[in-house]
Amino acid sequence: MPDAGHARLIQLLHADSAVTTNVLTTEEEGIAVAAGAWLGGQRSVLLMQSSGVGNCINMLSLATVGRFPLLMLVTMRGEWAEFNPWQVPMGTGTAAALAAVGVRTMRAETAEDLVEIVGSAATLAYEADQQVAVLIAQRLIGAKKW
Amino acid sequence: MVSAMDNTLERRAAVAALLKERGDLLVVAGLGSPAYDLNAAGDTDANFYLWGAMGSAALIGLGLAQAQPQRTVLALTGDGEQLMGLGGLATIAIAKPRNLVVAVIDNGHFGETGMQASHTGRGIDLAAVAASMGFAETRTASDLAGVEALRRALHAPASGPRLFVIKVSAQNPPRSLPARDAVYLKNRFRARLGLPVS
Numbered sequence: 001m002p003d004a005g006h007a008r009l010i011q012l013l014h015a016d017s018a019v020t021t022n023v024l025t026t027e028e029e030g031i032a033v034a035a036g037a038w039l040g041g042q043r044s045v046l047l048m049q050s051s052g053v054g055n056c057i058n059m060l061s062l063a064t065v066g067r068f069p070l071l072m073l074v075t076m077r078g079e080w081a082e083f084n085p086w087q088v089p090m091g092t093g094t095a096a097a098l099a100a101v102g103v104r105t106m107r108a109e110t111a112e113d114l115v116e117i118v119g120s121a122a123t124l125a126y127e128a129d130q131q132v133a134v135l136i137a138q139r140l141i142g143a144k145k146w
Numbered sequence: 147m148v149s150a151m152d153n154t155l156e157r158r159a160a161v162a163a164l165l166k167e168r169g170d171l172l173v174v175a176g177l178g179s180p181a182y183d184l185n186a187a188g189d190t191d192a193n194f195y196l197w198g199a200m201g202s203a204a205l206i207g208l209g210l211a212q213a214q215p216q217r218t219v220l221a222l223t224g225d226g227e228q229l230m231g232l233g234g235l236a237t238i239a240i241a242k243p244r245n246l247v248v249a250v251i252d253n254g255h256f257g258e259t260g261m262q263a264s265h266t267g268r269g270i271d272l273a274a275v276a277a278s279m280g281f282a283e284t285r286t287a288s289d290l291a292g293v294e295a296l297r298r299a300l301h302a303p304a305s306g307p308r309l310f311v312i313k314v315s316a317q318n319p320p321r322s323l324p325a326r327d328a329v330y331l332k333n334r335f336r337a338r339l340g341l342p343v344s
Contacts, residue, residue: 020212022241025233032202032234036174036209039194039332041341044209062199062206066328129344 001027001048005075005141010047027052028059035068043126049075050094051087053133057101060131064102069125072103072133073118080138095135103131109140155289157251157314161222162187163293164249164312169301172210172335176203176223178258179318180251184222186322191338194331195324201231204248208238211246214339218245220300225252225266232275238307239279247300248276248309253316261316273311282306288313 001024002010013019020042024030030046037044048056053074063070077084078091090097095105106121108114117134124130161183165173174194175184180203181195196203207221228235228250238246254267266272273284282305287293296310325331333343 022208022212022237025236028201029205029231029234029237032199032205033209033237035202036206036211037213038209039174039206039335039339040172040210040213041336041339042209042213059199059202062196062202062328065198066332068332127344 001030001052003047003049003075005049005136006047006073009073027055030072031056031059031063031070034070035062035066038068043069044071045122046070046072048072050077050135051090053094053097054090057097060098060101060103063131067129068131069129070103070131071122071125073136074133075136075141076138078138082138091138098133103133105133105135107135107137109137111140114140153253153288153313153315155287155293155312155314156317156319157183157253157312158186158319159290160287160293160312160314161251163290164220164297164300166297170217171220171300172214172217173220173222174203174206174210175324176200176221176227178224178227179253180222180224180227181324182319182322183251185324186319189324191334193324194335197326197328200227201234203227204231204238204246205234207246207248208234208241208243211243212241215243215245218247218300219243221246221248223248223250224257225250225254225264225272226256226258228272229265229270235276235281235309236279239276239281242282242306244282244304244306246307247304248307249296250309250311251314252311253314255316257316257318261318267316271311273309276309280306281309283308284310286311286313 078087121132211219
């Protein structure tokens, strides 16, 4: 999903001929595409911001019930120097919402942590068949500039 | 316009005809009647059935089609599920998988929940929606001869994603229940493709 925090990564993935990218209309689509890719033998990663996590809740049953590997990278909004009140409710509820449907969350506060945590999350997802969301702190991304 | 009440094609016969001589076709079926129809047509390891995650069948088909570009993937869904996943059709349209066919078994009703009229039963044309999004081919069938034409098209090469609408009567045949354990279904599907099963 388009997101300012993921912008550089999205650009790199689109430019990498070894990677198939899908642009989604809503975050839950990615849960389904990732499951299909795994049925066919491919790994994937789903990028979104915290406001999109709520869109995924019922669809996550596919990943948890089927024990499909799932790696989500979630940039947080609504928690650090947030100017937009509409981002706050879902930002506040992101970790709890994911936990409520059985998705593990791991939180990265620094750039060093992020690299290590994403590696760990990928192993948990793809070696241990876990459903993992890495929550990337808004403080790490930086407040949105207008 | 033909109203949903005028459709006489029986869904089980239609799905059986579509899947006749299916070869190495991979099939994902959406929750409810499409899953029962697929199971009734013949269970195999190359079938993946959903019992929930409404809206996902066509998109699981997309991920699978991209991962297995040499295989044809059929996503068998209903009008209710595809209406919930209209945005997914746009995602499929721009991804342009040549090996994905979405077949909507369209009875114009929400058959699992009391047979209330759906949006297709009130005039929305999913084939026209898909065509407007740039699907390479969209076709509608409402009798067995038409389904046979779709079956032949299913196994022919295509230049992009396709969407077939099969208009069926609004009846719920006796349920034909596939396995509900998604881990089992996933593992046997992957094993069928020669992939590691964890």
